[in-house]
Amino acid sequence: MKKHYKFEIDCANCAAKVEDAIKKIDGVNNATVSFMTQKLTLDADDACFDEILQKVVATAKKIEPDCELHL
């Protein structure tokens, strides 16, 4: 399943780092964070999508505490 989210993040490098970290989460097939459009595109396994999403938020917050994912 592929979904788009609005993702507020203030710095371009953090966006790249967050993207990198999200890609490494188990069950994530692919992810892109666009600093320009402030968007997160998440492609993850259907079965545990919500669980993965939780992990995504936690990972993002760890790298950039001020980021915000609008679900």
Next chain:
Amino acid sequence: MTLSKKQRKMRNRILIAAALLVLVKLLPLTGWVRGLCCLAPYFIIGYDVLRKAALGIVNGQVFDENFLMALATVGAYATGEFDEAVFVMLFYQTGELFQDYAVGKSRTSIAALMDIRPDTANLETENGLETVDPEDVAVGSVIVVKPGERVPLDGTVLEGSSTLDTAALTGESLPRSIRVGDDIISGCVNLTGLLRVTVTKPCEESTVSKILELVENSSEKKAVSEQFITRFAKYYTPCVVYAALALFLIPTVLLAVLPTLPGFLAGTVWTDWLHRALTFLVISCPCALVISVPLSFFGGIGGASKCGILVKGGNYLEALAKADTVVFDKTGTLTKGTFAVSAVHPEAGFEADQVLEYAALAEQYSTHPIAVSLREACKSGMDRSRVANVEEIAGHGIMAEVDGKRVGVGNSRLMERQSVNWLPCELPGTIVHVTIDGFYAGHIVIADQPKPDAKEAIVQLKAMGVKKTVMLTGDTKEVAHTVADALGLDEYHAELLPADKVTRVEELLKQETGKLAFVGDGINDAPVLTRADIGIAMGGLGSDAAIEAADIVLMDDQPTKIAAAIRIARKTVRIVRENIVFALMVKAIVLVMGALGKAPMWLAVFADVGVAFLAILNAMRCLYTEKDKK
């Protein structure tokens, strides 16, 4: 200049901290008292950086920009450089504010470009007109579009006629006229008349929604140079941080151990080296690099869409810049795909105009494409009273009486049926023979016409260094040869089935060193569009298949837009390169100066945020295309 709430707060913090810093400078304070006084502006300006740095340590994010800035300024503070610590933080935050503002500004200007989806639709209901959200309009309902309004949904015109401004979709400034029964596309502006429109597609499937989705998601497909720069940043920061550590530790140890000092250590103490190392930390922030590349591509994609060129990702823009082979489909791409009279060859004793007029009159009731093109080519008006006894002979043509004369219009079989000696024609196309009162009057050649700007497109492509232009067609060799010759193409391959086109493109792909772009009209060439390095579909307005299969969609059907797209792609890639080289060079120079102790810390801050700001300004040039210069 309008600032967001966050930005206004930052501006105020900067102003207060700056004022306090000046005040401390003016007061005759020394030593630790001065250090204590500097704490006030330092915390005002840097508390968020310090907070994030602390969080970074907790979360193990030590190569974080905030952590590096905090470490550098705390280090400066610890070595007694109070003013500098405050100033560096102040300068950094100011730079960040500018950067934030510039990025926000570019975001809004690109968003404004994409502001083509109306928020409301005028829905006809039992209680008269109601203003509703386009999403709530069901397929089959009737909406009213007033002059000056943007068409909210795709549909067919039920009542009224008008002209449409399609500039937002196609970049074409010439208005398009529209009548009852015509399809109307969302995103166009209704210019003159009131229109009643039957909605044919739900909001999320409308043309305008599709275009917006396409452009908004384009930043998902990242260009190679964008991937390169983020990967580079990943190694750059740790490397510079370790270098900073080495820059501090090695001289300090040497200073302590060596009895006689070598040249570069002479006259220095360990705090000098600490200071230089801290400067390194500031330079190690990679934001300038990372921000400028995606911004440039985003700007380029925005600028292209302003010209009616939709690009599905930065990677395609990058590939297009390297295109040196352009392969065209013929029908509908280089040619109009409709028939028109290309020549009239009268026999001795007949005038060309007369032959054409008689043929057009005889064919005036027919809806056959050939009849339509005959009527279009005939300059005089159609006077129906001049024609009588029209008789259609299936597979042959038409016999009719025009001005009392017996006129036959048709193919060679009709001529043989009338036992008339007809002449073959050397021109490619469909030949229509004409007889008047049993005499052979001549023939008319009807062929698919090249688009008016097709030749110009090839000339432009050649001028910009495209090595090879190739045409693929399912048409006959003769037709292909004539078109290829007329347009100045390098190569053509005729009589191809759709599958052969894929094979041909694969062969060309093997030969080429650069990238290969294939341009088609999106109808039954989807496999080729996918196979080519860059698939470009033309006339994307309304064609879902084209939007799906292609990497780049030209909203109108002008071949010159291909050259325009390549120009935009090259400009974008050039700006990306400028930004990368500029940022890397400034960083390298400041690193060397820093190691030699010649770079003050504020210069290091400039190498980070200042360069980022300049790179953003440069990137914004991508947004301005040739269309703005007109």
